[in-house]
Amino acid sequence: MLILGIDTSCDDTSAAVVEDGDRIISNIVSGQADTHAKYGGIVPELASRMHIERIMPVVDEALRSAGISLKDLSAVAVCHGPGLIGSLLIGCSFAKAVCYAAGIPLVAVNHLEGHLLSAFLEEPKPEFPFLSLVVSGGHTSLYAATDYGQYRELGRTRDDAAGEAYDKVSKILGLGYPGGPVIDRLAAEGDPGAIDFPRAYLPESLDFSFSGLKTAVLNFVRRQGAGAGRAGKTEAREALEPRLIRDIAASFQSAVIDVLVRKTEAALQQQGLTRVVLSGGVSANSGLRKAMIEMCRQKNIGVFIPSIALCTDNAAMIAAAGYHRFAKGECAGPGLNPKPYLPL
Numbered sequence: 001m002l003i004l005g006i007d008t009s010c011d012d013t014s015a016a017v018v019e020d021g022d023r024i025i026s027n028i029v030s031g032q033a034d035t036h037a038k039y040g041g042i043v044p045e046l047a048s049r050m051h052i053e054r055i056m057p058v059v060d061e062a063l064r065s066a067g068i069s070l071k072d073l074s075a076v077a078v079c080h081g082p083g084l085i086g087s088l089l090i091g092c093s094f095a096k097a098v099c100y101a102a103g104i105p106l107v108a109v110n111h112l113e114g115h116l117l118s119a120f121l122e123e124p125k126p127e128f129p130f131l132s133l134v135v136s137g138g139h140t141s142l143y144a145a146t147d148y149g150q151y152r153e154l155g156r157t158r159d160d161a162a163g164e165a166y167d168k169v170s171k172i173l174g175l176g177y178p179g180g181p182v183i184d185r186l187a188a189e190g191d192p193g194a195i196d197f198p199r200a201y202l203p204e205s206l207d208f209s210f211s212g213l214k215t216a217v218l219n220f221v222r223r224q225g226a227g228a229g230r231a232g233k234t235e236a237r238e239a240l241e242p243r244l245i246r247d248i249a250a251s252f253q254s255a256v257i258d259v260l261v262r263k264t265e266a267a268l269q270q271q272g273l274t275r276v277v278l279s280g281g282v283s284a285n286s287g288l289r290k291a292m293i294e295m296c297r298q299k300n301i302g303v304f305i306p307s308i309a310l311c312t313d314n315a316a317m318i319a320a321a322g323y324h325r326f327a328k329g330e331c332a333g334p335g336l337n338p339k340p341y342l343p344l
């Protein structure tokens with residue numbers, strides 16, 4: 001069974017063809033980072049306009065490289081939230097039109113379920129039950145996953161998501177958008193013990209908090225005499241020694257990783273689970289991948305982390321999640337509306 005997946009939740013226009021929920025036939029992602037980088041973050045109106053321009057060629061390319069046409073599809077799965085309302089609207093409207101024209105069913109997929117199930121697109125696949133840590137630009141949550149569609153949230157961020165903290169710290173340091181990949185790269189050359197940034201462990205809870213850490217970085221940078229931090233004011237890169245920027249990146253990253261790994265360990269223990277699935281854009285982070293694998297090795301826990309292209313936003317994960325919804329007969333109608341704050 002072939003499903004066309006579509007994701008336009010944020011700043012990536014993506015379409016994919018997936019067979020039987022776990023075999024990627026094509027997976028096309030057209031990113032917009034270069035456009036948004038000028039503004040230090042995503043400009044929602046620009047994102048929607050670029051989705052409009054790109055959705056048709058991206059879907060065409062997904063079908064063409066899969067060597068199929070619309071008549072070969074069993075359904076279209078589209079991400080209907082959470083995400084930016086204008087961006088989601090483009091994907092949803094386009095998917096509805098394709099389904100109407102081809103006379104095939106439409107399936108609505110939660111973006112977070114897509115991330116959570118992305119590990120099923122590769123071998124070895126995890127088995128239920130497992131602990132899922134979804135860590136992206138918009139979310140940082142722990143779930144107990146007991147079956148397809150059966151997810152219980154154990155904890156979530158109370159303020160910034162981890163990816164959001166990466167992007168904001170990058171802006172403070174004048175390193176551009178998105179912040180994750182550049183901080184990851186600089187951190188590898190810096191000293192993670194150079195600056196003792198705070199770690200919010202929130203004892204007794206599996207929730208996260210990253211805004212205090214972000215503010216600590218901002219205050220540290222200001223104390224160095226660099227007037228960074230306000231929108232557009234990114235003199236830090238010029239005012240700070242490159243060595244210090246690398247140490248700030250490494251120390252910040254080490255604080256984020258410590259909290260993510262320690263909380264995952266606590267959740268595993270609390271739930272008596274023996275498998276972890278790590279996904280979402282921040283799971284592309286080299287330090288986090290290493291630290292999570294090491295913790296799991298020590299505790300004899302099975303760990304599943306998708307390859308980088310499946311960690312960040314992609315439509316293959318939407319098609320995969322859509323397959324399991326479709327198998328249960330969960331189809332959407334032409335009245336489907338995007339929901340920016342859709343919970344999982």
Ligand code: KG4
Binds near residue numbers: 166167
């Ligand atoms: O999952 P994703 O592509 O989109 C959302 O659903 O939010 O995640 C994007 C986030 C951004 O905040 C970006 O800075 C972060 O993932 N990211 C990383 C890395 N690559 C992307 N964060 C840390 N290290 C990375 N290597």
Ligand code: ZN
Binds near residue numbers: 111115136137281312
């Ligand atoms: Zn995402």
